[in-house]
């Protein structure tokens with residue numbers, strides 16, 4: 007249900023706004039990547055990489071800003087990680103992310119084709135790294151140098167604030183490597199998924215999650 011409300015917000019608000027903005031970008035040649043007059047494939051590649059990086063920045067902001075964290079902590083309150091967690095966001099977080107997404111599209115110069123490629127890759131990536139798929143360890147370790155994996159993203163979903171401040175990427179591992187926030191050496195069986203104070207399934211039910219951002223005792227960034 008929480009995921010349904012979030013998906014509805016994306017379909018009814020984010021997609022119409024962002025898709026039409028992207029068509030304007032193409033028509034009026036707005037944005038950074040349009041300056042370079044690149045071949046189509048290079049423009050797509052650069053736009054997708056920059057969208058991925060600016061989403062990384064947005065993710066950090068949702069933890070650092072106390073108001074955004076009130077919304078984003080709903081996603082972190084899930085008690086175990088699986089593909090459903092990937093879609094389990096408070097719908098107000100989806101609403102407040104629209105101006106950021108609009109700024110990404112205009113500043114980068116994302117045309118409709120690049121946008122569609124990124125949306126598909128992002129959906130595949132977030133379903134994958136929130137899933138409970140257990141990959142062979144050596145393969146996963148090699149892969150985690152390239153993209154976010156379930157084991158590394160599990161560390162980000164730890165109830166321990168210091169661990170939560172790592173592995174922010176939603177796609178390429180490069181951004182965490184460059185920012186020094188990549189963390190790999192945490193045994194999975196020592197991680198408690200969720201946020202402090204929310205350890206019972208009844209505490210993370212729909213009604214409670216919808217009202218959580220607006221609760222008087224909803225605390226600041228990284229303090230839950």
Ligand SMILES: [Zn+2]
Nearest residue numbers: 065069078082
């Ligand atoms: Zn997060």
